[in-house]
Amino acid sequence: xxxxxxxxxxxxxxxxxxxxxxxxxxxxxQFSTGSTSVVCGVYGPVDVKLFDEHLDRAHVxxxxxxxxxxxxxxxxxxxxxxxxxxxxxxxxxxxxxxLVQINVQVRADGGSLDACAINAAILAxxxxxxxxxxxxAAAACAVMPDGRIVVDPVAEEAEAARSLHxxxxxxxxxxxxxxxxxxxxRGVFGIEEYDACYGVCExxxxxxxxxxxxxxxxxxxxxxxxxxx
Amino acid sequence: xxxxxRIHPVExxxxxxxxxxxxxxxxxxxxxxxxxxKGSIGTAQGSATVRMGNTIMVCxxxxxxxxxxxxxxxxxxxxxxxxxxxxxxARFRPGPPSDEAxxxxxxxxxxxTPSVDLTSLCIEENKxxxxxxxxxxxxxxxxxxxxxxxxxLVAALENLKLPEVKVDPATGxxxxxxxDGVQLGIVRRLFPATFALVDDNYLVADADDAEExxxxxxxxxxxxxxxxxxxxxxxGTGIISRDTITECVAAAAARKSEIERxxxx
Numbered sequence: 277x278x279x280x281x282x283x284x285x286x287x288x289x290x291x292x293x294x295x296x297x298x299x300x301x302x303x304x305x306q307f308s309t310g311s312t313s314v315v316c317g318v319y320g321p322v323d324v325k326l327f328d329e330h331l332d333r334a335h336v337x338x339x340x341x342x343x344x345x346x347x348x349x350x351x352x353x354x355x356x357x358x359x360x361x362x363x364x365x366x367x368x369x370x371x372x373x374x375l376v377q378i379n380v381q382v383r384a385d386g387g388s389l390d391a392c393a394i395n396a397a398i399l400a401x402x403x404x405x406x407x408x409x410x411x412x413a414a415a416a417c418a419v420m421p422d423g424r425i426v427v428d429p430v431a432e433e434a435e436a437a438r439s440l441h442x443x444x445x446x447x448x449x450x451x452x453x454x455x456x457x458x459x460x461x462r463g464v465f466g467i468e469e470y471d472a473c474y475g476v477c478e479x480x481x482x483x484x485x486x487x488x489x490x491x492x493x494x495x496x497x498x499x500x501x502x503x504x505x
Numbered sequence: 506x507x508x509x510x511r512i513h514p515v516e517x518x519x520x521x522x523x524x525x526x527x528x529x530x531x532x533x534x535x536x537x538x539x540x541x542x543k544g545s546i547g548t549a550q551g552s553a554t555v556r557m558g559n560t561i562m563v564c565x566x567x568x569x570x571x572x573x574x575x576x577x578x579x580x581x582x583x584x585x586x587x588x589x590x591x592x593x594x595a596r597f598r599p600g601p602p603s604d605e606a607x608x609x610x611x612x613x614x615x616x617x618t619p620s621v622d623l624t625s626l627c628i629e630e631n632k633x634x635x636x637x638x639x640x641x642x643x644x645x646x647x648x649x650x651x652x653x654x655x656x657x658l659v660a661a662l663e664n665l666k667l668p669e670v671k672v673d674p675a676t677g678x679x680x681x682x683x684x685d686g687v688q689l690g691i692v693r694r695l696f697p698a699t700f701a702l703v704d705d706n707y708l709v710a711d712a713d714d715a716e717e718x719x720x721x722x723x724x725x726x727x728x729x730x731x732x733x734x735x736x737x738x739x740x741g742t743g744i745i746s747r748d749t750i751t752e753c754v755a756a757a758a759a760r761k762s763e764i765e766r767x768x769x770x
Contacts, residue, residue: 349611356608357740364721364742409742455746459724459739462615466733467754474747 277422280432281310288415288428288480293491295403301379303404307396309428311386314393316400320376328375333368336376340393343382354390355380358397361414361444361458365398367407376406387431388416390442390460395484402492412457413488414444415480417473419465425472427480439463441470443477447485451478515704515719522707529558529713536698536711536760539656539767543664550637551665551689555657558713559647564657566639566665570679573627573634581626581634585614587641587654594646594714609651613641616727616736617658622690629672633679637665637689648713651725655697660768665689693729696764698757700724702743710756724750726757 283289289310298304301317308314321334328335338359340351358380366376378397382389391414398412418429418437426433434440444458461470510517521528531537537558546552549565573580587609589597597603602610626635639661641654667689669682701712702722709716712723722743727736734754739745745753 349607349614352604352607353611353615356604360740361742453747455744455749456739457742459737459750461737462735463619464729464733464735467751470734470737470754471751 277424279426280430283426283428285424285426286476286479288483289430291484291487293399293488295399295491295495301400301404303400303402303406305396305399305403306383307392307399308383309388309392309395310430311384312389312392313383314389314396315381315383316393316396317379317381318376318397318400318404318406319379320404320406321371321374322377324373324375329373330368332372334366334371334374334376336363336366336368336378338362338378338380338397340380341382343384354393357390357458357460358394361394361412362397362401365409365412365446365457366401367409370407376401385431387429387434388442390414391416391428391444394444394458395488399488399491402488403495411447411485411488412444413447413481413484414442414458415477415484416440416442417476417480419463419469419473425469425476427476437463439465439469439473441473441477443474443481445478445481450482450485514715518715518719519704522704527709528715531711533707533709534756536763537713539764541656541660541767541770543660549661550667551661551663553657553660553664555653555660557649557653557656557711559645560649560653560713561644562641562650562653562657563644564639564641564654564661566637566661568665568667569636569638570628570633570670571636573631577623578631579627579634580623582636583614583617583621583623583626584636584638585610585617585641585658586638587613587643587650589643589646589650593643596646609654610641612651612738613654613658616655616695617662620691620693620695620729620735621662622692625687625690626667628670628679632677633670633672635667646714648715648717649699649711652697652699652711655695655727656764656768659694662689662691663694663768693731693735694768695735696728696757696761698726698728698753698760700726700745700753700756702741702745705743708745708749708753710760724753726754728757728761732758732761 292308294306304317394414441461540556545554551566589606722741725738
């Protein structure tokens with residue numbers, strides 16, 4: 277059975293990113309997979325509220341705005357997912373008593389939003405020059421009622437799926453059984469399906485990471501040309 | 506000893522962990538015993554109290570009648586609310602619910618919604634349905650509230666009894682009849698098990714508050730009645746390898762039978 281957008285089961289949607297689009301943020305990135313698109317702006321390190329100040333490290337904060345309406349519990353949940361994935365990855369001890377604020381704005385949700393938001397946030401952190409321990413990226417897949425595993429599901433597929441899986445992996449140790457940074461698998465599934473999804477997402481993350489690398493590289497090359505001229 | 510624990514809590518815990526033991530005397534893979542009392546709140550339609558060591562959660566479910574959503578005229582509502590107030594731990598501040606509480610509420614809501622048959626809450630299509638609001642309140646906080654909250658909610662849902670209801674077709678007035686009429690259709694029960702990576706090295710089951718303070722990653726595995734996985738949720742940047750996660754799923758199956766036994770008493 278063909279997918280709604282006629283992709284292969286293991287084919288991710290076209291990736292697109294724009295770095296440094298927001299002029300007033302310290303770093304920003306727009307990350308899109310097909311119709312799902314997220315903009316993220318990072319401020320940091322900046323002044324921190326006394327209440328949030330840590331003597332030995334920077335405070336990391338994620339604020340997420342949905343595409344429609346005001347933030348609700350769903351958005352709080354995704355905020356926490358992004359924070360949990362990235363917080364330990366930021367070398368916060370290099371900037372004690374400061375704040376790193378990650379602002380995420382959903383532009384359009386066409387499925388696999390969680391993974392897209394994580395990817396946008398990490399690219400924005402890179403663009404802002406916030407020191408990171410590792411490069412991380414996320415991907416999602418779905419197990420359809422007939423047992424097919426499709427990567428990067430669109431909203432329609434996610435709706436019909438028997439289970440949905442979002443994984444984030446670090447670039448270092450990818451494919452060597454290092455273990456995921458973030459997992460959210462829901463639905464009804466057995467351990468074999470989980471393992472299969474793990475493999476599918478791991479390969480997809482590899483492609484996303486390669487894309488991110490080329491996106492950052494091309495921006496750096498462009499900037500160095502300007503500086504050189 | 507107590508001074509050491511207060512001044513160097515991390516080092517204090519580490520002394521135990523390096524000796525392959527825990528302050529509580531539990532094995533790394535050992536969960537705390539679970540005690541469940543169903544129907545602990547007389548004024549709620551369904552309730553349960555769950556105790557896991559020093560973590561105590563109470564779940565009360567109130568039922569009200571209201572109009573269904575236009576898009577889903579035969580579905581009732583089930584809302585979940587986890588409360589982590591300063592009553593249960595000094596870590597929480599008074600005021601609006603903390604992020605932690607909101608995330609727990611939302612996560613439990615996502616888990617429970619496909620696990621109950623919301624059409625069993627329909628009284629009259631397009632007109633009247635039950636709206637259940639499950640309040641899960643933490644009385645004592647000693648780590649792993651998510652497990653305790655899920656078990657408390659499942660126990661309270663099993664305990665739930667809704668009165669028989671009649672709708673007067675002429676006036677549209679809803680009237681409650683005999684008590685203990687209808688029960689909620691439960692598609693599957695949920696059996697959670699949380700594992701925490703403490704001090705980047707030691708994977709412990711069912712971490713208590715002191716251990717949670719040093720946790721760099723946590724893994725929640727939820728199984729259903731058949732032992733199928735319903736949710737795997739790994740958070741935090743600590744590394745839990747692929748094989749370890751598989752082992753945790755097996756350990757969760759053992760925990761499932763413990764919870765089943767506690768639920769049936």
